[in-house]
Structure formats: C-alpha cells, structure tokens
Amino acid sequence: DAKTTQPPSMDCAEGRAANLPCNHSTISGNEYVYWYRQIHSQGPQYIIHGLKNNETNEMASLIITEDRKSSTLILPHATLRDTAVYYCIVTHSGAGSYQLTFGKGTKLSVIP
Amino acid sequence: EAGVTQFPSHSVIEKGQTVTLRCDPISGHDNLYWYRRVMGKEIKFLLHFVKESKQDESGMPNNRFLAERTGGTYSTLKVQPAELEDSGVYFCASSLETGLADNEQFFGPGTRLTVL
Numbered sequence: 149d150a151k152t153t154q155p156p157s158m159d160c161a162e163g164r165a166a167n168l169p170c171n172h173s174t175i176s177g178n179e180y181v182y183w184y185r186q187i188h189s190q191g192p193q194y195i196i197h198g199l200k201n202n203e204t205n206e207m208a209s210l211i212i213t214e215d216r217k218s219s220t221l222i223l224p225h226a227t228l229r230d231t232a233v234y235y236c237i238v239t240h241s242g243a244g245s246y247q248l249t250f251g252k253g254t255k256l257s258v259i260p
Numbered sequence: 261e262a263g264v265t266q267f268p269s270h271s272v273i274e275k276g277q278t279v280t281l282r283c284d285p286i287s288g289h290d291n292l293y294w295y296r297r298v299m300g301k302e303i304k305f306l307l308h309f310v311k312e313s314k315q316d317e318s319g320m321p322n323n324r325f326l327a328e329r330t331g332g333t334y335s336t337l338k339v340q341p342a343e344l345e346d347s348g349v350y351f352c353a354s355s356l357e358t359g360l361a362d363n364e365q366f367f368g369p370g371t372r373l374t375v376l
Binding site: 182186189190191192193194197246247248249250251252 | 293295302316355367369
C-alpha cells in the first residue's frame, strides 16, 4: 500500500479556505487518492477522490500534483461544522479488495 | 435514500459473553465492509463482502470473530467469546460494485462495544 503523510493538526479561521496537504510519494499509477473526514465520533464521511486530474464537488476541491506524489484538499469557506479529523487515503489496489487504510489524519480546528 | 444503518448503537457486555452486531448497507450496494477502531488506535479494516461472498478477510483479528452476509443484504459480525481488547467502535460501510478502485464507501454511525 502507498503510505500517506499528513500534518497532525491545523487551524483555520471560520470563513477562510482550509488547505490540507498530503504526501503520497510511493503512489502507483492505478491508485486513487481519497479524502474522508470523521466528525467527533461519527462514522467517516466521504469527501472527494481523484486519480490524476483536479476534482471539485459541492464539499471540496482536490488538487493533485502532476507527479501525483502529493495532493491538497481545499475547503473553500470553512465553517465550524468542518472541524474534524481529515484522512488522506490511497486505495489498496490488490486482490480486488478496496479496503481503506486509515492513518492518523489531520485534526482540523475551525476557529470562530 | 437511507444511509448505512448499524444496530445496536451501543453494547456493553462482560468478558466471555457473545455479541452480534448488525449492518444494513445502502440498498443496491453489493460491497459491504467492516472496520473497527479500538481505543487510541487508528481505524482498521476487518473484512469485505461482495454480495454474500467474503472477498477479503485479511483484517479479521482471530477466530473469535465471525462475519456473515446471508442473501447478500444485511451483515452480522459476531464476537464469541468477547475479550477486553475487543472494546472499540465497529463501523460498517457499503459501496456500489464497479470493479474499479473508483468506489467511494459510505459509512454507518458505528456500534460502540464495551467489554467489561
């Protein structure tokens, strides 16, 4: 599995953009980058994913570098409800099972 | 559309007892996953069903854990006999079958298991 590296914590002012970085230098060509978050003790919530191109949906944008060795999740206008642990995950691509390998993630605190 | 549901939300049992957790995936989702987070640790994969078949059970910790998905609909995870180290939150997730690693998983709220 490709391993990911994220900062343990970040702060962001409410209403500002939150930019969460992730390094995945050993990613292989057919592996996707996924972002999930876990708000307090709820179940993890899917945010966005991508392979090569940048992606945007109603929640966030995902910027993947051209060499695919790193990516950034962007929450354009962070709110207090975005306070959560954010996980950058590179999908396991073997044996037909797409298990998610969660690391420690980045604890994002949105500050009023 | 209903999301992934899990029952019970909390369970407190004594060491040596049996507990059965249930997961109802999103309707039409062939893939069903079990994960757990034990105290202070990261969320870990347990196993993956495609319909009623076990696709990958490499994360199951030992033979005290038995997962089933009869008929390819809901799934149960039984722990027998439960040990103290089994305490944690058990999450279920489901996803559509696309055959690709382009397959977001939708998680349930989890079952918090406490073994005394």
